[in-house]
Amino acid sequence: MEVLISSKFTIVDDNYETRTIKLGNDDPNEVEEVGESATRECKSYVFHSAENKLIRFIDTPGMGDTNGLEQDVKNFENILWYISYHKYLNGICILLKPNNSRLNVIFKFCIQELLSHLHKDAKDNIVFCFTNARETNYRPGNTKLLLEKQLEDLKRQSRTDVEINVVKNTMYCFDNESFRFLAAIKNDIQFTESEERNFAESWKKSVDESLRLIEYLLKRRPHKIKDTLSLNNARNIVIFLSKPLAEIGQLIQMNINLIRQKQGEIDSSSKTIKELQDRLYILQIDLEPVKLGYPRTVCTNNSCVELKQIERTNSIKTDYVKHCCPHCFLRFSKSNVVNNKTLRFCSAIKFSGNCKVCGCHWKKHMHITYENKHVSHIIKDENVESQISENMSDQEIKKAIVKEYQKMRDQLQKEQQKINEISLKFAQFLRQNAIAAFNDAYADYLDHFIEEEKVKKSADPSYDESILEGLKTTRDSYMKQVEVIKKAIENNDPSRPPIKPEQIAKLEQQLYNLPLNGLTLKKLKYEAERSQTDIFRYTENHYMP
Ligand SMILES: [Zn+2]
Ligand SMILES: [Zn+2]
Ligand SMILES: [Zn+2]
Structure with missing residues (x-):
């Protein structure tokens, strides 16, 4: 029997003996262990049909893979990389079992x-294919209700x-039993007449459904893969920037506070300028990201952190000293790392949702790939120096x-303000272009740093509340504007024209050009982004009748 897609399966014969049937060449891509999702990497199967037309099926790794969520994340990267070799997709088939409880x-x-x-333009190319549909009489079964609820x-x-x-146009039901039956007959396995009738029926149904599917997809406007890819590239920029932007937000408030303190000190001092001369400088804090040997899950609960004074200043930083999962295998490279459900799958988190190591809830945990060293610098303002030489009174x-x-x-x-403005454009971009919106990682991180400040406040009676208040103001004004954006999008407000993927890279550059914080932001983003990229193989099989 000639097949394009090699396969291997077991069947129980009429003597109840288990027989293994093998078709085609062995494919390292198909994993044989029972219960493992079959395909590991994308692969194309190309059918050369009449009028020199090619039908290319791209087989992708399964989602909800038995190898866990980190594998799923990797699989998405693999799929995006693989389809980048092509220009169009006519259909995106989501395979489901009809009776999945x-x-x-x-x-x-x-x-x-x-x-x-x-990209949201792909929505009209999505179809749902139900496999093993014989048991539900070639109907979608109760999976359909669950699917509808999910989408709703x-x-x-x-x-x-x-x-x-x-x-009906977006749902197709198949069963591959008849294919297995044909392969088994070729291997001299006997079946009863009624079994054969069942298989014949199954074959006919599946063929009809396949034709209906292909006819439907041919009528769709092909989805431009470029749109989905540029969406994902822009999305990555936004995601990798979310934590650095919030980190800079906290840093700005700390630095404003240091200046304010110095202003107060000079203003209220009864000393002469000469006596004050050595104290006129101000200190500013900078962040230096330090890469960790391995990604790490830490606890952010106040009972699990240590507060330390930043050298030469009275500012406090938070040290995450509880390394609940010091060598964490979760792959977060493309997603938000606070308040992320993926954290539940970290090996430190028990099924109950609490941490094995520190006992705190998973929501209190955070996955990090770098740490920030806080460094203080003395800033000597030239204008201030020149003021001193002027012929003025000390008070003046x-x-x-x-x-x-x-x-x-x-x-x-x-x-x-500029950071908030650009973050807002990022949020608008994601809402306007993807089918499903993402979590707002920037807002989540701002919340996280507000919590950090609250912990500092409760631990330190001399804590200057203006840092906390400043950070809250940043968050609140951002959230308010996000609401405005959401309404504008809902109402198709023409004053908010869509933001194109190309604009995202330009906005990123604007951030790096900020005179005071641009360079630090760039360093933080570089560190956030650095993660090993997997090298995938491109494989394709051709079949010519
Ligand atoms: Zn872990
Ligand atoms: Zn923990
Ligand atoms: Zn803890």
Whole structure:
């Protein structure tokens, strides 16, 4: 028997003996162990049909893989990389079992992941294929209801107008039993007449459904793969920047606070300028990211962190000293790492949701790939130095210096505004282009750093609340504007034209050009992004009749 797609399966013969049937060449891609999802990497099967037309099936790794979520994340990367070799997709087939009572968290995660990776123009190319459909009489079974509910939930959560239809045109039912039957006959396995009738029926149904599927897909407008790829590239920029942007947000508030303290000190001092001369400088903090040997899951609960004073300043930093999973295998490279459900799958987290090591809830944990060293610098403002040489009274000089420092505070404030402005454009971009919206990682990280400040406040009676308040203001004004954006998108407000993927790289560059924080931000993003890229193989089989 000639087959394009090699396969291997077991069948129980009429003597109840288990026989292994092998078709085609051995394929290292198909894993044989029972219960393992079969395909590990993408592979194409090309059928040369009439009029020189090619039909290319791309077989992808399964989602909800038995190898866990980190494998799923890797699989998505593999699929995106693989399809980048092609220009169009006519159809995106999501294969489901018709009677899946185990549609659970993982199913939800997979559908959401899939739809958040696809450009929304791909929605009309999505179809659902139900396999093993004989047991449900070639109907979608109760999976259909669950699927509809999932899509409904997703639509509500992401507040989009993108609808994926679950109707006859987008649902197809198959069974591969008849194929197995043919292969078995060729291997001299006997079947009864009624079994043969069943298989014949199954064959006919599956062939009819295949034709209906191909006819439907041919009528679809092909999805431009470029759109999905540029969406994903832009999405990666946004995701890798989310934590660094929030880190800079916290840093800006700390630095504003240091300037404010110095202004107060000079303003209220009864000393002469000469006596103050050595104390007129200000300290500013900078972040230096340090790569970790391995990704690490740490606990952020206040009972599990240590607060340390940053050298030469009275500012405090948070050290995550509880390394609950010091060598974490979870792959987060492309997703948000606080408040992320994927953390539940870290080996440190028990089934109950609490940590084996520290006992805290998984939500208190965070997955990190780098740490920040806080370094303090003395800033000597030239304008301040020149004020001193002017022929003015000490009081006047003090006033002039305070004013000079105010400029620096305003500059920091201005950079924070710019960061919020650009983050907002990122949020708008993701909402307008993907089928399912993403978590807002920037907002999540701002929340995280607000919590950090609250812990500092409760531990330190002399804590200066202005840092916490400043960070809250940053978050609140961002969230308010996000709401405005959401409404504008819902109402198709023409004053908010869609942001194109090409714009994202330009906005990223604008961030790096910020005079005070641009360079640090660039270093943080580089560190956040650095992760091993997997090398995949491109394989394709051709079949010519
Ligand atoms: Zn882990
Ligand atoms: Zn823990
Ligand atoms: Zn803990």
